[in-house]
Amino acid sequence: MKIFKFGGASVKDAAGVRNVFDVLQKVGYEEVLLVVSAMGKTTNALEEVIKHYFEKSPKLSASIQEVKKYHNQILLDLFEDESHEVFYDVNEHFADFEYFVRSNKSPNYNFVYDQIVSYGEIISTTIVSHYMNYKGIQSQWIDVRNYIKTDNNYRDANVDWEITQKAISKIAKKKQLFVTQGFLGSDENGFTTTLGREGSDYTAAIFAYCLNAESVTIWKDVPGVMNADPRYFENATLLNQISYREAIELAFYGASVIHPKTLQPLQRKEIPLYVKSFVNPLLPGTSVSKGEDLEPKLPCFIVKKGQLLLSLSSIDFSFIMEENISEIFGLLHKYKIKVSLIQNSAISFSVCVEDKYNHFNELVKVLSKKFKVTYNENVSLYTVRHFDEKAMKMVEKDKNVLLRQMSRETLQVVTKE
Structure with missing residues (x-):
């Protein structure tokens, strides 16, 4: 079986739905499982519904109607007969x-979030x-x-692989086209869970792993994986081949084409992942598989906007030792703050972080009891894999560099633009 996302x-x-049909006509659809996300910006629209719900806003009803109207227009454009069962x-x-x-009746935001956003898919x-x-x-x-x-870790649920494997294996021998949802799962009580934002790629990998699939193809509006995001960098180049290891590195640093959790199950069974264009489906795209790290071998640029640079120093000028760092990481974990970069010296400790759950201010209050705390908001983190002198100059040009860190293969620069 092949998995298409x-x-x-x-x-x-x-037009997009018609194009999915055209793509399947061109590349084949027997023994294919189709994983599909919510349409367009529906997840964002449903997040607005959730916001109005918790604020008890009079806009709640109108925000729901907007979602209904959007989907109804697509239905009317696709199906001539309004009596069609769809x-x-x-x-x-x-x-x-x-x-x-x-x-x-639940006041749990994350629980409510998962129940509502799931309707998009x-x-x-x-x-x-x-x-x-x-x-x-x-x-x-x-x-x-x-x-x-x-499990019931709403908004970022963990897969129970044993039960999932048993359930998915039931469809293994059926030779037809399946259509299912990305991003979603359910807990032991049958309540909907989600696998983290952009989790549809991960859904495709879960099915591929459990079905011993031939391949996974992620269909996008780009020709494949580029060495840089064309929105931020000129002359982005298509990468023909990426090894699993290199792709995992790129995903870890925030490359938006492939979800970080997607690659591990595929690597374990050496199932190739293709990133192809739904505009030109017969082009080869990018292969993520066992083999050469990168082809062509080029610097790869990743940028994460809207980050926070947090710096801690000891109040009494004592060293920041292992027990301090352990305590700091315990608090980062407690407040669900994602760490993208770490740098420490004898009396200071800096981290570039992402505040996905809006807990940063609470964290700062706690840290301020023990440390001198300074931070910069809305900074950008540039990561360059396989950097050279030219790449370094390019990312730092006309920017205020707050922090720079280099290893053999990777350059990371935090800037305020």
Whole structure:
């Protein structure tokens, strides 16, 4: 079986859904499992719904209607007959969604988040599956929550691999097109969980691992993996081949093309991952597999915006020793602050971090009791793998460099622009 993943940009409108059908016609669809994300910016729109829900805002109803209107327009563009069963199925999902919003009693933000945002994927896959059948490609819609089982760490759930493997193996011998949701799972009580933002790639890898798949293909609006984000760097070049190890390094440092958790299960079974263009599906794209680290061998540039540079120093000028560092990391873990870079000297300790859950101010209050704390907000972290002199000059040009760190292969620079 082959696993294909289509992200939100590929199904953002009716033309996108039609293009998914065209891609399958060109590259084949027998023994394919299709993992599909929420359409366009639906996840962001549902996050607005959640915001209004917790604020008890009068805008709540209007924000839900916006999501319904967006999907209804796509339905009307795709299906000529409004009596088609897809309209009924989508309305049923929206009815469930609105019932949850009305009846939920849980004050747990992360729990509520997962129950609400999941409707983006549920509805998008319902539309895609119905459209495939409508156009003559027989497909079976499956609810991923019956297959990927997790703990109840809402918004960043951990997969129970043993139960998941048993569930997924049931579809292994069926030779047809399956359509399922990315990003989602469910806990032991049947409540929806999510696998972390951009977790649809990870979903594809989980299915690939459990089905011993031939390959995973992530279909994107770019020709493959580039050595730099074209939004920030000129002359970005397509990478033809990346080893698993190198791809994991790039993902760790924040390369946005491949989700950090996606690669480990694929590497364990040496299942190749392809990143290809849904605009030109017959082009080779990028292969992430066993083999050469990088081809062509070029510096790879990664930038993470909106970071925080936190610096701690001892109040009494004593050394910052192992026990201090252990305590600092314990607090970073407690407040779910993601660390991207570390640098320490005898009496100071600096970290560049990402405040995904908005806990940074609480952390600073706690740290201020023991350390002198300074920080810079909204800094950029540039990482260059396989850097050279030219690459170093390029990332530092016309920028205020706050921190620089080099190893044999990697340069990291924190800047305030």
